Amino acid sequence: MAQPIDESRAQLITNLQQQAEELAQLNRIAIALTSEFDLQRLLQMMTDAARKVTAAQYAAFFLIPEIVEECATTPTKKASFRLAAISGASEHIAAHFRRLGVVEGVGVLYPVFWEGASIIIDDVLKDPRYVGIPKGHISVRSFLGVQLRTREGAILGAFLIGDTRPGCFTNRHFELIEALSAQAAVAIHNAQLIARERRAMEAYAAHLESEVRERTAELERQNQELSKFATHLQQLHHELTEVQKRQMLGEERRRIAQELHDRVQQTLFTIGLKADWVKEQLEPGSSLLHALRSIKQLASLGTAQVRDAIFALSSAELPEEGLVKMLYTQIRDLREATSIEADLVVAEWTIAPSACVEKTLLTVAQEALSNVRRHACATIVIVTVQVTGEHAILVVQDNGIGLPTQVLQSYDKDAMHLGLRGMRRRIEELGGHFTLVNGEEGGLIVKAVVPL
Numbered sequence: 070m071a072q073p074i075d076e077s078r079a080q081l082i083t084n085l086q087q088q089a090e091e092l093a094q095l096n097r098i099a100i101a102l103t104s105e106f107d108l109q110r111l112l113q114m115m116t117d118a119a120r121k122v123t124a125a126q127y128a129a130f131f132l133i134p135e136i137v138e139e140c141a142t143t144p145t146k147k148a149s150f151r152l153a154a155i156s157g158a159s160e161h162i163a164a165h166f167r168r169l170g171v172v173e174g175v176g177v178l179y180p181v182f183w184e185g186a187s188i189i190i191d192d193v194l195k196d197p198r199y200v201g202i203p204k205g206h207i208s209v210r211s212f213l214g215v216q217l218r219t220r221e222g223a224i225l226g227a228f229l230i231g232d233t234r235p236g237c238f239t240n241r242h243f244e245l246i247e248a249l250s251a252q253a254a255v256a257i258h259n260a261q262l263i264a265r266e267r268r269a270m271e272a273y274a275a276h277l278e279s280e281v282r283e284r285t286a287e288l289e290r291q292n293q294e295l296s297k298f299a300t301h302l303q304q305l306h307h308e309l310t311e312v313q314k315r316q317m318l319g320e321e322r323r324r325i326a327q328e329l330h331d332r333v334q335q336t337l338f339t340i341g342l343k344a345d346w347v348k349e350q351l352e353p354g355s356s357l358l359h360a361l362r363s364i365k366q367l368a369s370l371g372t373a374q375v376r377d378a379i380f381a382l383s384s385a386e387l388p389e390e391g392l393v394k395m396l397y398t399q400i401r402d403l404r405e406a407t408s409i410e411a412d413l414v415v416a417e418w419t420i421a422p423s424a425c426v427e428k429t430l431l432t433v434a435q436e437a438l439s440n441v442r443r444h445a446c447a448t449i450v451i452v453t454v455q456v457t458g459e460h461a462i463l464v465v466q467d468n469g470i471g472l473p474t475q476v477l478q479s480y481d482k483d484a485m486h487l488g489l490r491g492m493r494r495r496i497e498e499l500g501g502h503f504t505l506v507n508g509e510e511g512g513l514i515v516k517a518v519v520p521l
Contacts, residue, residue: 108260109154115217115253116154116228122249123242125230127207129155129166130217132226134182147171153226162207176200181214181227188214189243192235211237215246220258326378334375341368373404376412392427393418396434396452403438409450411438416455416462426519429499430454430463433492437465437515440488445469447512458521465515471507480505492517 112130120128134148152166177198180186190212193199209231216227228246230238344365351357393415400411422430434452441450447469455462472480480486481493489505492515496503501519508514 108257108264111253111256111260113154113156115249115256116156118249119228119230119246120156122245123213123230123238125157125211125213125237126232126234127155127157127209128228128230129158130226130228133224134178158207165206176202177212178214178227178229181216181229182224185216185224187216187243187247188212189238189240191238207231207233209233210235213238213242213246215243215250217250217253217257220254225254225257329375329378334372337368337371337375341365341372344368373401376404377401391421392431393454395427395431396454399435399438400452403442403450407442409442409448411450412452414451414453416453418454418456419458420456420521422456422461422519422521426461426499426521429495429519430461430517432495433463433515433517434465436488436492440513441465441467441469445471445513456521461519461521463515463517466508466512468508468510468512471511471513472505477505477507 116128116130119130120126130153132151132153134150136148149171150169152169155163155166158166177188177190177193177196179198180188190196190199192210193212194210211232211234213230214227215230217225219225228250230242230246232238341364344361348358348361348365351361393413397413400413403409403411438450438452441447445467447467450465450467453462453464453466476483476486480489483490493503493505496517496519499519501517504514504516504518506514506516
């Protein structure tokens with residue numbers, strides 16, 4: 070009697086030790102599961118733990134299969150299985166399960182995945198439901214299938230645990246896997262939360278990165294605009310500086326030209342007058358006459374040279390060729406060939422007129438100066454040219470005897486005055502206006518206005 074009691078006590082102690090070890094093992098697994106937040110690694114840890122607590126040869130975790138074909142007259146079904154993790158299998162067997170694909174007949178798996186039941190089979194070869202086994206499957210005998218549900222109660226998948234030996238699994242194993250499933254559900258929920266937060270953070274980070282790129286691009290664009298603006302300001306400053314320099318230079322040229330006109334030219338003119346007066350006071354044949362004539366010639370030459378300098382200073386900003394230069398050449402030739410005091414005044418020069426306009430005005434000036442030289446009996450003639458944005462104006466005025474009123478009224482019809490008629494015709498052909506009048510203090514005024 071005492072021996073059976075001792076054996077029972079020893080068995081009880083062994084069972085309690087085994088249960089304590091199982092609980093300790095589940096606790097270690099639970100701690101490990103709560104520290105893992107990568108879903109794939111978590112599923113692999115769960116599958117390894119399921120094989121370990123059941124001392125099975127193989128364990129796998131499959132997600133809920135998808136029924137791809139179902140026959141209305143027979144219980145046969147075709148399902149697509151998706152392996153999430155496998156433990157205890159060789160790489161060859163693991164690869165086989167990963168590409169399992171569509172399987173015809175779900176057999177003993179139907180209650181596990183679609184009826185909400187967990188099953189224990191001591192020997193699948195003796196179970197009539199063991200059908201539809203794909204080629205290459207592990208030749209298991211013992212089978213344990215336990216669902217894994219989320220915290221909300223939805224079926225996530227199932228542990229499929231097998232062994233090549235029959236009768237390996239008990240209700241205790243079922244309870245252990247159930248407990249593992251409960252722990253795994255919490256761990257999966259946490260992992261999903263972490264994954265969702267990670268995705269949200271990644272999306273937010275991507276959004277921030279996109280905003281940073283857009284803002285950076287906008288700042289770069291604004292920086293380029295500011296750089297262009299700064300370059301433009303520098304260019305404007307340079308242009309303004311050049312304009313100021315040209316303005317200062319122009320003012321200085323005009324000042325020097327005015328000084329030459331008011332002082333040097335007048336001094337040379339006075340020298341010429343004094344030489345004439347002294348020459349009149351000498352006796353005929355005096356030895357000083359030759360020297361006085363030389364002084365007079367030098368004064369005249371100096372006056373001409375001063376005029377050239379004044380013109381060069383006054384017209385420094387004008388084109389090197391064109392109407393102004395040709396007019397000055399005509400005036401200089403007139404001064405050198407006669408005793409007439411001739412001058413050119415450029416009142417304004419906004420734009421360069423066309424070659425046709427310049428040629429016409431030059432022809433009119435030539436004809437007018439020729440008339441002054443031959444008929445006017447003048448001592449002074451002034452040619453004024455003014456070019457604005459709208460008109461080109463030429464005025465030739467002398468201090469001579471002018472023209473009779475009858476000629477002024479009928480020259481355009483009189484065949485004797487071809488020069489005057491030609492000047493008027495050329496100006497009117499350009500759409501301009503030609504005026505020929507006597508000055509208030511004598512002399513003749515020739516005025517031509519041509520639109521631009």
